Amino acid sequence: MLIHHIAQLVTVNGGPQRGSRLGQLSIIPHAAVVHREGKIVAVGPEEEIMAAFPDEPRFDAGGRAVVPGLVDPHTHILWAGERAAEFEMRLAGKTYLEILAAGGGILNTVQATRRASVEQLMAETRPRLWRAFAHGTTTIEVKTGYGLSTAAEFKTLEAILRLDEEGPWDLVPTFLAAHAVPPEFRGQPGAYTHLICNQMLPALKSWWREHARGRPLPFVDVFCETGAFDLEQTRCILETAKALGFPLKVHADEFDNLGGAALAAHLGAASADHLVVTSSEDIRALAASETVAVSLPCTPFGLGEPHYTPAKAIIEADGYLAVATDCNPGTAWCESMPFAMALACRAMGLTPAQALAAATINAAAALMRADTIGALEPGKQADLLILETSDYRHLAYRFGTNPVAWVVKRGRFYRVEGGVKCTPR
Ligand code: NIG
Numbered sequence: 001m002l003i004h005h006i007a008q009l010v011t012v013n014g015g016p017q018r019g020s021r022l023g024q025l026s027i028i029p030h031a032a033v034v035h036r037e038g039k040i041v042a043v044g045p046e047e048e049i050m051a052a053f054p055d056e057p058r059f060d061a062g063g064r065a066v067v068p069g070l071v072d073p074h075t076h077i078l079w080a081g082e083r084a085a086e087f088e089m090r091l092a093g094k095t096y097l098e099i100l101a102a103g104g105g106i107l108n109t110v111q112a113t114r115r116a117s118v119e120q121l122m123a124e125t126r127p128r129l130w131r132a133f134a135h136g137t138t139t140i141e142v143k144t145g146y147g148l149s150t151a152a153e154f155k156t157l158e159a160i161l162r163l164d165e166e167g168p169w170d171l172v173p174t175f176l177a178a179h180a181v182p183p184e185f186r187g188q189p190g191a192y193t194h195l196i197c198n199q200m201l202p203a204l205k206s207w208w209r210e211h212a213r214g215r216p217l218p219f220v221d222v223f224c225e226t227g228a229f230d231l232e233q234t235r236c237i238l239e240t241a242k243a244l245g246f247p248l249k250v251h252a253d254e255f256d257n258l259g260g261a262a263l264a265a266h267l268g269a270a271s272a273d274h275l276v277v278t279s280s281e282d283i284r285a286l287a288a289s290e291t292v293a294v295s296l297p298c299t300p301f302g303l304g305e306p307h308y309t310p311a312k313a314i315i316e317a318d319g320y321l322a323v324a325t326d327c328n329p330g331t332a333w334c335e336s337m338p339f340a341m342a343l344a345c346r347a348m349g350l351t352p353a354q355a356l357a358a359a360t361i362n363a364a365a366a367l368m369r370a371d372t373i374g375a376l377e378p379g380k381q382a383d384l385l386i387l388e389t390s391d392y393r394h395l396a397y398r399f400g401t402n403p404v405a406w407v408v409k410r411g412r413f414y415r416v417e418g419g420v421k422c423t424p425r
């Protein structure tokens, strides 16, 4: 298939973008792209491509902009229930960590998720995945972390694997048993850490071999935070996971600076995420490593808090910066990557070009998939978006409505019905 009549083809080629390179989009005006069997075959000026592929079936993009499919590298999108009441409690002055310490927050969702069957979890999550997909997310990371027992964590992993097989999307699983200390271990984070290291992680390895049909091992992540896991517990979990061969991620510095970001860099984690109260020393450690800094601007926005990831300092220090939604029922129920990008521009000072690179190639790097997704280059997956507009900047310029007209996933076309349909009566 040859897609032509593209006003701007934003390729984001040349690999992940560190420091001041962030935002180099390589835009081809009046362009066309050819894909076959789910992969990009050629990109270039329309005239050249049309001449080189005269017999290829054609699709007219209508003078719109085309960008790579968005990659959301941090979500907790699989859960049961909801927490609107806690939203209201926070508006009345309770903090997120106070609600968690009182047995609510993550633990509230854990209760609902433990009760739910695999089918029910899938049924509640499926519409959220479709909304993310309709907003242009073609690959999405999904964490466990609402089970917090071996059986319940494996149940949620099973739901993730089944939803991945079912959908047009690619789901990238992350094992986050270290999301909170479960009620059975209340006040004993050390004992729960011991369970994760000595039982859950080795069991995960065999479970994966039996159930995941040759897929690469999932990431292992830890919520390194006051009231969750301290730096030593985080180290113990991540070192054990690394020794077992799992790739790593860390939730660091969302509320308190415990040193999780520097630990992530030291252990060669794929990413360190949140990074709101990160010290300049930790930023330097990250920037000196290959670990991607994943900013989650929907989270402070969702919590109504004024502090965001110091994106400019990370860029100045020469680090890799990515953007994600953090979609979850507590702090940020947002399936829209364009909204996260719009926020990244306003609250973190990114340009639209930087926000797009952070949401594509650098987000792919945070998932260790920059060789196959995140850019429109020959050989990569044919995951791309045809926008409603001819200028890619509308992705971040607008907010609150969906700027995506078509999602193309592995070469298959999905028309987004973004507007309201009014049936006269
Ligand atoms: O990334 N910080 C920890 N986890 C999520 C929140 C999960 C929840 O509240 O359910 C986050 O913000």
Ligand code: FE
Pocket: 074, 075, 076, 251, 326
């Ligand atoms: Fe998170």
